[in-house]
Structure formats: C-alpha cells, structure tokens
Amino acid sequence: MDERYAYIGHEIVGAMVKTRLAEAGYTCADSVARASIVITYCASQTALEDAYFDEDGIVQGAGPRTMLIDLSAATPSFARELNAVAMVSDLVAIEAPLVVADVTLSDAFSDRGNLMCLVAGEDKDVEAARPLLELLVGSVQTTGGSGSAQMARAAYTLQASAQIMAAVEADALYRSTQRSSSSLETAFGRAGAMTSEAEQVLSAVNEGRFEGTYTVEMLMAELSAALMAADDVDLILPQAEACLHLLELLAVIGGAGKAPSALALVYGEEAACAANGLDWTRAEQAYPSGEEDDYDLDDDEFPPGFGTYSAN
Template identity: 25%
Template structure:
C-alpha cells in the first residue's frame, strides 16, 4: 500500500479519497478548516502545506478547480515541488488547460518526479460509485504507475497520449456534455410548451436514438427541478473557456460551444453560477417565459 497525498476534497475529491482509504492506502492532505468526519474516521491525516504533503507521500493526487489552483499547489509558496522526492508520482485529476499542463509536467519531470494528467468525467455520482471515466496524458511508464490508483476510483481508464493529452480529451468531453445538456433542455422545453406530458416524453426518448446518460440524469433534474450541484455551472464555464481559447489558437470555429457558454453566462447573471449545469434549462426557460413541467 502507498502513502498518498490527496489535495482537493471537494464534491469529487471527498469520495475519491474515501475509496483510496478503503483500498488500504494511507492518505494525508493539507489542513483546510475541519476535515470531513468520514475521512478522519478512516484515518486521513492533515499537514500544514502542499510541501509537507509531498514530504510525507510516495504519490500525490490533486483535484482542485482550475489551472491557477494547480499551479499554486504545485509551485507556489510551500508548494509540492519544494518537498518533492525524486521518483514521486504526481497525478493531477483536475480539469485544466492542456498547454499549461505540459509546462507543469516539464517542471515536475525536471525536479525528478513523474507527472500524469488524469482528468475525470462522471460527476458526483461517478465519484461516489467509483465509476469515473478517466482520460490520461502520461508517458507509458507514468500511466502504468498511475493505473492501480486510477482503477480504485474509475471504471473506464484510457491512456490518450503524452502530457496534456488527457486534458485535451477532457475539453472535448465538456464540449459534448454542454451541447447535449442544451439539446435535452431545448427538447424538453419544446415538448412542455406544446402541452405534452414532459415526463412521458423523456421516457419515450429514452427508448430511441435520443437516449443518453444526460437525458436520463439531467433530463430528470430539469423535470423535478433539482439543481443542487453535482457539477457547477461556473466550473463548466471554466471548461468551455478552455475550449474557446484553444479554438482561437487553432483557428477553429466552435459555434455550438460558444452558444452553450452564453447560456451558462445567462445562468450566472441570474445568480446560478453554483447551480448544477443542468440549470442551463433555466436560461432557456426565461427566453421562453415557460418552465419545463408547467
């Protein structure tokens, strides 16, 4: 069993850390307020800084919101790199910019570590059920070293390519997810305003070509009006910003992505940046002056 430093105990990180503890690994994290009681009961300990986490660990996993957060944890004052032991495996499971990921990988490699970018898809439910899809950018050696830990928290694990490739795949994933959520919202809104039983419409669509996990999970959220976050609007905005910034660099047009981003911005403008991203339907509802299910 390994000594793992786990930094980032949010909606996704908490259950992921719990699975690693259940698998018999020793976990340490940075002290941030009161440690989750369930993790404390399983033996997770706390230290003062990312540097101290690195000094106590053979493997370091980061699961934080954005690119600057990863940079701060790894390279800021008392950062991971200051306590890094040669040979330490650093797995970043955050969703961040691919180009910066390549730069982070070089810095960790130059310091003697092994860097793996391994962003995830599957939301809170996937994290709780250890069923995440994990997209990996790494050397072949790095992937093989990371795989046993990734298998504890994920179900579908794919080595996409070298450093940054996992993050590129995650950006593509977030484009597809955003546009599919928007499509589900538009379809259900149309059916509702036309006077159909929207729950029965969704049930019927689930048996045809329109069937999807998003229609299943987020379609139900839209109908039942349950917008407590599994994945927050503001985090999907962040991911679509990465997509649109990358598209500009590649001289690529992504009109559907840009439109989805504007709808998320409308949610944020109406106090919904911390809604679940299924809340995109609420922006469309304001335009239609109609609520799904009315």
C-alpha cells in the same frame, strides 16, 4: 509504491478520493513534502496553475520522484508544461482528467462505474499509477503522450455540453408550446432524447432534480479548458462559447453549485427560479444597464437566449 498521498483541490472530489483510498489502505499525508503521491483536482485553470507553480506550490514542495496525478480538466499546453517541469524537477507527472458519465445524479461520484479517467504520460509511469486510478474510477483509458488526455477530455466536453444544451432547449420549446397551445387543441408530450446523455438531462429536468455533487462550476471549468485549448490553435467555437455564457449567467444568479440540469430553470418562469434559490436581481447587479454593448442589445434586453430575464 509508498501508500502516503496528499490531495489538493475541490472538496467534493477530494471527499471521493480520500474515502476510496482510505478503504484501500492509503494514508493521507499532512503535507505534500511527506507524500509520495499528490492528487489534484481544481475547478479553474488559475487555481490549478497556482496549486502547482506558486512559490509554495506542489512543484516546490514535493520530494524527489513524487508522482503528481492531476484529475482536473486543463489545456493540453498546461499538461505539457507540467510534464516538462516535472521532468527537470525529478518528479513524475500523470494527466488523468476525470470524466463523469451521468452528471445529473444526486451523488455523481459515489459510483465508480459513473467515473472514468483519460490518462497520458510515460508508459511506465501510467502503469505505475493505474492501480490507484482504478481504485477511484471504473474505467481507465490511456491516450498517449503528454497533452493527449487533455485533448481527448476537451473533445468529450464539447460534445457533452452540446448535448446538455440541446436537451434543455428542446425541453424549453415543448414547455413553452404547452403553455401557449390551449387554443390550438394540440397535445404535446415531452421532448424526445436522441442520446443517453440527453435522456439523463431530460429525466432530471422533468423530475425537478437540480441538485447534485457534479456542479455547474465543474462543467464551466471543463468547458473553459476546452475553449482555451481551441484558442491555443486559433480556433473559434461559437456553440461552446454560447454555452459557457449561459452557464456563467446561471452561476451569477446563484446556480454555480447546482447540477447542470438547472440550466432548464433559466428558460422557465421566474417563480420556478426563485423556488430553487436563483435570484435574477443578481444579474441586474452583474450586468448593469449600459454594459450590454458587447452583445449589441438595447438597455432593457439581456444577451440572446436568456429568455427568462428579458421576459421578466
């Protein structure tokens, strides 16, 4: 396989890709047209569609038999569409959504063992892409035909986001009880974790680790893709929608670039938010009085669950 590649997309993932492939002797081409492999990772479905299908996008610019490897979380329907377009354009499409095991690490992408790809495509194409993918991640798991890897990614995302939210809210309950229990003469420890994922989040919250290379923006992209996949089959997922709303709030007040453990700050004191660079006045600007009708709230309230804002 020609070892010239091009990368398009998010800079954090791009830095990991370029470092690992450079160590393996791959050369980063200066354009899609000069590459035999194009690797993408976009943090929104819109950016991903633009990257591939714009007038000057990858599909138009890539040469015959170029291998397109997409690491993004997308919908199964997008994966199938890209595969169909690739086939008629004499290109090879591999869907390989990236999975980060411990999202709370300060550099979640530095350890190959913390990364996995779920991979779908034609068998011969998947096997051709496997050596490159194994340079990037510690585990490559094939899932079947076009769309299956993104479906598996969506299922993983729904479970992972639920565990993050459950851990954060359990911790918020313990902390709130500690602040108000002095008269009860009751000692409370920290919230217990039922899974390793919850333990990772709780440890990060208790240690005040709210920064990392895997960001709230990335989790929002993954959860949005999962919700779009559900919408494609007319399925409503209230828990996932509530989680996305909370992530959107955190992003509005300045937390898009923080680690998902920063969700705990939304449930804490305003001073702790400010100390971590979060500004609640941004929420006032983004959700001015009178625009809460979608949530059936009074003018002085914020959507349910956003306790810090309504309390301050």
